[in-house]
Every structure is written in C-alpha cells, then in structure tokens.
Amino acid sequence: MTGGAVSWRFLKVWRRNLWTYRRIWKVSFLTPLLEPLFFVAAFGLGLSGFIGEVPYGGRHFDYPTFIAPGLVATAMMNNAFFETTYASFVRMYYQKTFDGMLATPLSLEEIMIGEIAWAATKSVVAACLMSGVLAVLGLVKPWSIVAIVPTAFLGGVAFGAVGLWITGLTPHIEMFNLPVFLLVTPMFLFSGTFFPVSTLPAWAGAAARAFPLYHLVELCRRMQMGAGEYPAWGSAAYLVVFAALFTVFAVRAMKRRLIR
Amino acid sequence: MDAVVHVENLVKRFRDVTAVDGMSFAVGRGEFFGLLGPNGAGKSTTIRMLYGFSPPSAGSVRVFGLDIRTHWRTIKARIGVCHQENTLDPDLTVEENLWVFAGYFGLPLAVAKDRASELLDFFALSHKRRSKVADLSGGMARRLILARALINRPELLILDEPTTGLDPQSRHLLWDKLESLRADGITVLLTTHYMEEAARLCDRLVIMDHGKILVEGAPEALIARHAGAHVLEIGGPSRELRDYVRTEGLSHDDLGDRLILYVPEGSPLTETLRTRFCMERCTWRRSTLEDVFLRLTGRELRE
Numbered sequence: 001m002t003g004g005a006v007s008w009r010f011l012k013v014w015r016r017n018l019w020t021y022r023r024i025w026k027v028s029f030l031t032p033l034l035e036p037l038f039f040v041a042a043f044g045l046g047l048s049g050f051i052g053e054v055p056y057g058g059r060h061f062d063y064p065t066f067i068a069p070g071l072v073a074t075a076m077m078n079n080a081f082f083e084t085t086y087a088s089f090v091r092m093y094y095q096k097t098f099d100g101m102l103a104t105p106l107s108l109e110e111i112m113i114g115e116i117a118w119a120a121t122k123s124v125v126a127a128c129l130m131s132g133v134l135a136v137l138g139l140v141k142p143w144s145i146v147a148i149v150p151t152a153f154l155g156g157v158a159f160g161a162v163g164l165w166i167t168g169l170t171p172h173i174e175m176f177n178l179p180v181f182l183l184v185t186p187m188f189l190f191s192g193t194f195f196p197v198s199t200l201p202a203w204a205g206a207a208a209r210a211f212p213l214y215h216l217v218e219l220c221r222r223m224q225m226g227a228g229e230y231p232a233w234g235s236a237a238y239l240v241v242f243a244a245l246f247t248v249f250a251v252r253a254m255k256r257r258l259i260r
Numbered sequence: 261m262d263a264v265v266h267v268e269n270l271v272k273r274f275r276d277v278t279a280v281d282g283m284s285f286a287v288g289r290g291e292f293f294g295l296l297g298p299n300g301a302g303k304s305t306t307i308r309m310l311y312g313f314s315p316p317s318a319g320s321v322r323v324f325g326l327d328i329r330t331h332w333r334t335i336k337a338r339i340g341v342c343h344q345e346n347t348l349d350p351d352l353t354v355e356e357n358l359w360v361f362a363g364y365f366g367l368p369l370a371v372a373k374d375r376a377s378e379l380l381d382f383f384a385l386s387h388k389r390r391s392k393v394a395d396l397s398g399g400m401a402r403r404l405i406l407a408r409a410l411i412n413r414p415e416l417l418i419l420d421e422p423t424t425g426l427d428p429q430s431r432h433l434l435w436d437k438l439e440s441l442r443a444d445g446i447t448v449l450l451t452t453h454y455m456e457e458a459a460r461l462c463d464r465l466v467i468m469d470h471g472k473i474l475v476e477g478a479p480e481a482l483i484a485r486h487a488g489a490h491v492l493e494i495g496g497p498s499r500e501l502r503d504y505v506r507t508e509g510l511s512h513d514d515l516g517d518r519l520i521l522y523v524p525e526g527s528p529l530t531e532t533l534r535t536r537f538c539m540e541r542c543t544w545r546r547s548t549l550e551d552v553f554l555r556l557t558g559r560e561l562r563e
Contacts, residue, residue, distance in 0.1 A: 005333065009364070009366070012363045012364050012366075013364075015360070015363060016349070016360045016363070019352060019356060019360055020349070020351035020352060023351065095347070095349065095350060095351075096343070096345050096346070096347040097347065097349060099313075099343060099345070099347050100343065100347030100348075100349075100361070101364060102313055103311055103313065103336065103341035103343070104336060104337075104361070104364035104365055104412075105333045105336045105337045105364065105365060105366070106364050107333070259313070259314060259315070260274070260308075260314050
C-alpha cells in the first residue's frame with residue numbers, strides 16, 4: 001500500500017540528499033581530485049619503468065594511460081556503493097529518514113530510486129572531476145570529461161542498486177565490511193583495472209568478465225583512450241540489465257525490511 | 261457523523277502475534293481522539309495502519325471516506341504524522357528540515373519558506389531557525405517535529421506519544437499549541453501514556469489492551485462510570501473495613517496492603533467512610549482517568 005507507484009517525486013528524495021551534501025561538498029571533492037594523483041604517482045612513476053608498454057585492444061599503451069580509465073571506473077563504483085551502503089544505512093537505521101518520508105505522499109519505491117539516483121549523481125561528479133585531473137596530466141582524452149557522464153550514471157545506478165540491496169539485508173552497519181572485502185576489493189583488483197584481462201588464463205578471464213566493474217572499466221577505456229577488448233554494446237547491455245535487476249531487488253529487500 | 265477516520269474490524273498479525281485484534285472506531289471532524297493503553301497494547305501498530313505505513317491483515321481503514329489501500333497517496337497528502345521517534349534530519353538546519361519536508365508534499369520552495377517561518381513563529385522556534393537539529397533541546401525538537409507535521413496544512417494530525425520524555429514546561433506549551441490548533445478545526449488522533457494529557461486534550465478516547473478496545477467514551481464519562489467521583493486509598497485496611505466494603509457492595513480494588521475504594525458522586529456512604537475508616541494512612545481525592553486505566557488494564561508490569 002505504500003508502494004506500487006513510481007513518479008517524478010523520487011527527485012525530492014534526490015534533492016534532500018543534495019541539500020545535505022552541500023554542507024560537506026568541499027571535503028567530498030578532495031578525494032576524486034587527489035586520488036588519481038596518488039595512484040598515477042605510485043603506479044605511473046613507480047611501476048611503469050618495470051612494466052613498459054601494455055598491449056590492449058590491439059594497440060600498445062604506456063602504463064599510466066592504461067590504468068587511468070580503470071581508476072575512473074573504480075571511483076564510480078566506490079562513490080555509488082559507499083553511498084547506498086554506509087550512508088543509506090545511517091539514514092535508514094539511525095536517522096529514521098525513511099520512516100519520516102513514508103508518512104508523506106512518497107512511496108517506498110520513490111525513496112529507494114531517489115537514493116540510487118543520488119548515488120549515481122555522486123559517481124558522475126567524481127568521474128568528471130577525476131577525468132579533469134587526468135586530462136590535465138594528458139592521460140585521458142579531454143572531451144571524455146563530458147562524454148563520461150552517461151557511463152558514470154549507468155555505473156552509479158548499477159553499484160548504487162547493489163549497495164542498497166545489501167543495505168536492505170544487513171542487520172548491522174559493521175557487517176558492510178563483508179561485502180567490501182568479498183566483492184568490492186576483489187573487483188577492484190581483478191576487473192582489468194591494473195592489467196588487461198585478456199592476458200589472464202581463460203578461466204580467470206571468464207571470471208573477471210562476470211564482474212560489473214570489468215564492463216564499466218571497458219566502457220571507460222573506450223571513451224577515454226579509444227580502445228577496448230570487449231564489445232561496447234555488450235558491456236552496456238550487461239550494466240543496464242544488472243542495474244535494473246538490482247534496483248528491483250533493492251526495493252524488494254527494503255520493503256520487507258521497512259514495511260511491517 | 262462526518263467521520264474523518266473510520267476503522268472497522270481492523271486486524272494486524274505479525275508472524276505469531278496478533279497485535280491488533282478486531283478494532284473498530286470512528287473519529288469525527290474536529291474531534292480530538294485518544295488511543296490509550298499500556299506498552300504493547302497495539303497503539304502504535306494501529307496508528308501505523310491509519311497513515312498507510314503498514315498494511316492491515318484484515319479489516320478496513322477509511323480516511324476522509326477513502327480506502328487507505330487504494331488512495332494512500334491522496335490520504336497521506338492530507339494528514340500530518342508526528343512520530344514517537346525523532347525522525348528529523350540531523351544534517352539539516354531547523355528551517356531546512358521544514359523546506360525539505362514540504363518538498364515531499366510537492367509544495368514549491370517559496371510556499372514552503374512562508375509556511376516554515378509561520379510555523380516556527382507559532383512554535384516559538386524562530387530564534388533557532390538556522391541552528392542544527394542536534395543543538396535543539398528535547399522540547400524544541402518535539403515542537404519542530406510537530407511543526408513539520410503541519411507543513412502541508414493537514415486536516416488530520418496523528419500524534420504518537422507527542423510529549424513522552426518532555427519536561428512539564430515543554431509539555432504544557434505543547435498542550436497549549438494543540439489546543440489552539442483545535443480552534444482552527446483540525447482533527448487529532450493521539451496516543452499517550454499520560455492520563456492527564458488524555459483527560460485534558462481528548463474529547464473522546466478508547467482504552468485498549470491486547471489489541472482490543474476495552475472502553476470508549478468521553479474522559480469524564482469514563483471516570484464516572486469506572487472510578488466513581490472520589491477515590492479513597494486506605495493503607496493497612498482492617499478486617500472491619502473489608503467486611504463493611506463487602507456488605508455495602510462498594511466498588512473497590514484490594515491490593516493486600518492497600519484498599520482502594522471508588523465512591524460515586526453523592527454516595528450516602530461518604531460520611532461513614534470518611535469518619536469511621538479514613539484515619540491515618542488514608543487519602544481522599546477526586547477520581548482520575550489513571551484510576552480507570554489501572555482498573556481496566558491491571559496493575560502488573562508489562563515489560
């Protein structure tokens with residue numbers, strides 16, 4: 001009864017999060033600006049001497065150029081996932097924000113979609129800022145600062161939705177360590193972020209291609225360095241289906257948890 | 261009666277517990293209606309079904325003549341809910357809390373700002389406009405929750421234990437504000453543990469326990485019917501007193517070391533009781549709603 005309807009009202013939930021974000025944006029902007037500098041300094045300057053050129057999508061790239069889009073994709077994942085896990089959990093459990101919203105004409109679906117849309121917005125902002133820094137360093141194509149927006153939003157919805165689904169099932173905030181350790185960290189390391197998946201043994205490559213982050217990294221590489229090893233439409237389709245599926249799962253889990 | 265709320269045979273079952281077990285009542289326009297009962301009686305569960313938060317297991321809830329199952333969005337747009345828990349946004353300032361909440365009702369920001377400053381004036385919070393919610397005292401936070409519940413100019417206000425945990429000053433201020441809202445014709449449905457609050461505010465109330473309504477009526481009528489006009493509490497009652505009470509068929513509760521007598525208005529026994537039995541360890545007072553409540557729901561602890 002508090003559900004079954006989705007309207008533009010989810011934007012009000014999105015706006016609420018924007019409103020609170022305005023207080024802390026100066027701190028939040030620092031991470032995407034500084035993080036790529038750290039990684040490029042550590043890996044680019046430190047490692048590239050040992051690595052040389054990386055063969056990828058039929059061409060060769062220097063190491064910093066190769067990892068730059070991977071870092072952007074990882075930032076999309078982290079911004080969305082941490083928003084709908086830790087931050088959404090605080091709103092749901094400690095601040096009772098959703099209980100307050102459910103006493104207004106908002107439906108549970110709208111609240112959850114608003115949360116996911118907000119998480120995706122954070123991914124977009126982080127991806128654009130990061131791409132800006134990387135473009136100044138000459139590591140990504142400058143126009144990709146803008147072109148990355150739809151990809152960042154799609155990636156944000158995908159990881160925001162899966163995060164919110166986990167939040168709907170998590171009994172305690174400490175428990176988020178588990179999905180971070182079991183999903184986020186392995187994905188960060190094995191999704192082709194730091195090496196081309198095509199160089200892996202067949203079985204390991206197949207496993208990596210099952211990860212959503214792999215496909216997000218692929219889309220970022222297409223846009224930011226103009227090369228890829230997996231069909232772009234395939235990666236986009238994978239992420240669209242993944243995002244839709246987990247949005248449904250998230251709403252369902254939250255309904256079971258909140259509506260008593 | 262022009263019923264704002266109409267509840268019929270309402271049932272709510274959780275896994276193996278029946279929290280609400282066949283409640284029926286109606287609240288008329290402009291009425292202050294109270295839902296009283298011990299902890300776990302089913303008050304909050306009932307209220308949650310009324311504002312469309314939790315779906316009933318059986319029975320019907322109609323608000324403004326509309327079915328909550330099908331018209332929840334329209335109904336929720338016309339009611340204000342004041343939760344028992346603090347659901348304010350700690351990340352926002354006092355006035356931002358009102359603005360953002362107004363957005364959930366689809367009010368434009370300009371309208372929201374006008375109404376917010378009106379409500380902050382009304383609840384004596386204007387000086388805290390730009391404060392963080394975390395810096396508010398308990399009483400101020402409660403007032404802000406109430407102000408927020410009024411941002412959509414609701415026709416029905418639902419209050420779940422509005423004064424729990426407040427100091428007497430804050431409580432009285434809140435009562436004053438609620439009474440001036442009554443003058444504007446708002447309908448109020450409230451739950452409370454404070455019998456004084458219920459007696460003062462409610463035109464009509466029900467006392468419920470184990471998910472069922474025990475009695476319904478105006479506070480004074482309920483007091484007269486179930487606790488007489490006066491209460492006589494006698495410590496260490498003598499056998500003589502017990503015999504007297506039994507032979508006269510006086511309404512009473514025997515707590516062992518204390519005997520509580522409920523004496524109706526103008527009872528011919530008043531004089532005898534006063535002179536013969538009310539010596540030491542004896543109090544003689546007006547009956548209250550609390551007497552009714554304890555008589556009906558028992559004196560043993562619930563939790």
